[in-house]
Amino acid sequence: MHHLCTVIQSMKYSSSFSPSIQKPVRIWLLLGLVMVLGQIFIGGVTRLTDSGLSITEWEVVSGILPPLNAAQWDDAFKAYKVAASRQHEVLHATMSLEEFKWIYFWEYFHRLWARCMGLVFVIPFVWFLIKGWIPGWLSRRLGWVILLAAAQATMGWIMVESGLNDDTRTWVSAYKLVYHLSLATVLLGILYNTYLHAHYGSQPKNFGRITDDKAFYLSGGLLLTQIVLGGFMAGMRAGLVHNVWPLVLDIKGFLQLFSYDAANWTNYEANVAVKAWVQAAHRSTAVLLVIVLLYLAKRYIKDHSPSVKALSIFLGIQYGLGVLTLVYAVGSIPLLYGSLHQLVAMGLVMCLLHLHYAVRLTHHSRL
Template identity: 40%
Template sequence: MSQKRSIFEEVDATQKPEIRTGVIDGSRRGARGAVRIWLILLFVMVVAMITVGGLTRLTDSGLSITEWKPIEGALPPMNAADWQAEFDAYQQIPEFTEQNAWMALGDFKQIYWWEWSHRNLGRAIGLVWALGFFGFLVAGKIPPGWKGRLFGIGVLGGAQGAIGWWMVSSGLGAGMLDVASYRLAVHLGLAFVILGYIAWYTFLLGRNERDLLQARRSRERKQFGLATGWMHFAFLQILIGALVAGIDAGRSFTDWPTMGGQFLPPYAFDITPVWRNFLENPGLVQFIHRMTGYLLFAFGTVAFLRGRKSANVTTRRAFTVAWLVLICQVVLGIFTVLTAAFWHVAITHQLVAVLLWVLILRARFAAAYPTVTSVRG
């Protein structure tokens, strides 16, 4: 039988109290930090993939490899005969016969390396994902509830590879000098979706589960709703930008704020049937991209002003930074038009789009899981 102790009895200082862990504490298992570092590595690689893909498009290199060989294609031509075989295959497609018939083997090699680098970077991303996911899985280090999320990134990556070939194959048929612009939009759009998921998961893993559960109760619903709308609006503009890139619409009119000296560009509906103008008419597609950009800026400004009313300094800063980058992107977009989409400017415009996309997601996350500060700050 245990003896009764006086309430005034001193407790042995060397005796450590028993610590009980509840459900929340138990859910903190898994290598959250290591998984987060792995996701950051994937994030950097996907950004590099988008950049190289943009340069591949700007240098008209995307059709230089006319076959899809997921395994064998990892190795470049190893001798003169292999190079000649690749060049012979390229000489059979309309892009060469109707546009690049002047090319010699040396010229072909320059565009080949861009496309080969783009495809191999995709293979490298797949390898890093597989090694990380299955490594963490076997070691039992994936945090509870995260297996499906991390596996989903791999599924999306595999789909992206298939869509990439679906895009390239559209440019190999008769009468095609480039890939279909709407397929390019799907390909780029999925890249941003993958990037968005990786960024969001990185934000989540940066805070422990207990903190996230508590923060979620303080969700700033109005700021979160506006950030969600801003995110979808920005994604729409990214897709329209891909349509612009797909048909070189950025070079069709190089004056601003007018287009060919007028508000609506001339010959905006010359293609029949009429609906094709919205995908294939360079003037109309650029016009839509411009108008959507203006509306996106207006919506982003509303979101920024609402975000500034947050009681939490982290949320206010997140909305402010995203809005400042939005201003930079608008200015850069105008400069891209005025320089006829000079490739240095165009690729910078694309990279700032990546930055803006992530910062909008960050503002959305800050509103969804606010970091509450005291009155003293």
């Protein structure tokens, strides 16, 4: 992420644009980006520590305070045992109250961070509007950001609720987790693109099409698809069914997985064959994504070296983290590698958006 910040600073303003947005507004947007990235990282840790079902109610105001005494902690633990009975029996049957406090902390921190984000976004937004520091195009963009953030928070609770009061579920619904992650990715992408326009004083309507728009859209589509597949990998624990890399070391064992429970698609999240398909798709899309991104890197390394270097660095790190997450997925997904894998995926999204913006900015300045 430090390299990406360096890239942002290294881009020169074109003759057509200058940073007309007030500096406090630009700092505020950057703070919002950092908080969204932080929330995505915390969300990954919350998922990997099986903490998401530890708080069984959605109390927007009263939920700000955690349990403050022994009686309240005991009530919270009992509520978890009842509402998330399947998870408690399968994963945490011997869990002590002190251990429960640990998983409670991550879900509580995740929700508290979301509340703080809401305050950080809305209060300055209203203030800057009153001051007249936000032009029309930016206010419309930020309106969408706030709506997406509200939808994301609501989807978060819908996801958590899917794992509560259901004797058949050990975790939350995989596809609802994917919705939650996808919304977070779109929110981050829109906010980062908005920040770039605000930072360099450009307006989205002033940007025309470029020759390689299709290549960028293909890359973006593949990257979003890969993140969606990664969400299914996480929600279904698909990485646990075969953690050998590269596949050529045990291709026979991997292919055998497709015959397991092939006729039973009712509970797809527990179906070994479905998990194998998801893992195969995730691995295959990763290869396709690398090829397309390397094409873009080769094409623009001369004119946009800082942006291309950032993209290449994040791509290499992300691929390596994917391999490490897979090979160390023995019984459970490794916390460090898994959470970083999700975070760096967001960094890769930002790098791709940055390169696309840089190319379009240069193209426009030459017109």
